[in-house]
Amino acid sequence: MMRSDQRRGYAWGVLFLGLAAAWGPGCKKEQPVASAPVDAGVAVVDAGAPDAGVAQAADVVKPLRFSDVTLKRQDNRLAVTYTLTNPGTAQGRGEACLSLHDDQGMVIEAERMGGITVKGGTTDTFRDSVGVGEASWKQARTLMLYTTAEFGCSYGASVATSELLRLLPTGQPAPAGTPPPQKPQVSKATDFEVSNVEVRQGPSDYFLTYTVKNVSDHRASGSGCLRAYMALERAPALEESPEGDFSLAPGASQTFTESIVFDNEKNWDEVMILRLFTSPHGCADDADAENAGFKFMKPAYIHAPVEEVEVESGADAEDPTGMDSSDAYDPEEEFPQPPPDSDDASEGTAD
Structure with missing residues (x-):
């Protein structure tokens, strides 16, 4: 009986399993390794080859690059403005991701910012907004931006199609010596x-x-x-x-x-x-x-909601006597009163 809004916890498990394959202690440089003639993060395929998939991080020769990043937090949302440069010739498309890290580089939270498309040899600016809880934000010492194929944020940087950009929560570049993203340990x-x-x-x-x-x-x-x-x-x-x-x-x-x-x-x-x-x-x-x-x-005083009975008002309200407008009558008409005695009337005006 799991509802759709209850699947978020399951997504956390998928996220951390994917991140575990991507990040580990001792990383010297957070940049994908080039090994195949594919650029821009996404392979361009012919219309007749729809199953040729998206280039993985290890296949990206000319990955996308982030620049001009600004962060603005309000309430429990973080507005992120950034520019993506595509140094290759193939179109880059997929989604942009944001992850928060603690003082040890451990992942606190990871979110999808939005979809991206950047033509080869061009730049484009994007504005996204993501929900980041107060507790996670207070723990964050660094942030990381990267792009992946569609639905790739849940799998972490192992499928990154961009360079990995490390930032402080202020939006400034993370200083040298910042702990690298760490392999998350499976929770129990x-x-x-x-x-x-x-x-x-x-x-x-x-x-x-x-x-x-x-x-x-x-x-x-x-x-x-x-x-x-x-x-x-x-x-x-x-x-x-x-x-x-x-x-x-x-x-x-x-x-x-x-x-x-x-x-x-x-x-x-x-x-x-x-x-x-x-x-x-x-x-x-x-x-x-x-x-x-x-x-x-369960405390004894906790109970199901009490259904309130609406009371009608105005013309539609029911008369407590059980009568309606058709039953209205004038007592004078039903029991006519005799005219006043003439002598009594004259006596009443004599004074």
């Missing part, structure tokens, strides 16, 4: 410890607050997933909801307050047991002995 559910878990209900929403700590000796990344069960947990979860993404240095912790979204909110009345899972792929990970989750009981 046992790398995380959960505490301070609380569920509360608002007028129309439900919220989860929790703290997650990295108890391993390496940077670990993952996602939270809240699963809801009936009295017996032998059956599959009645509901599940993704609850935040995180990348934490060893010993670091982060506190989240996230919305809880169920497919059917009426199930809140059936739920008795909740488990918060923190693992590399969030709701894409199954529960097992290693990924047992943090178990707690």
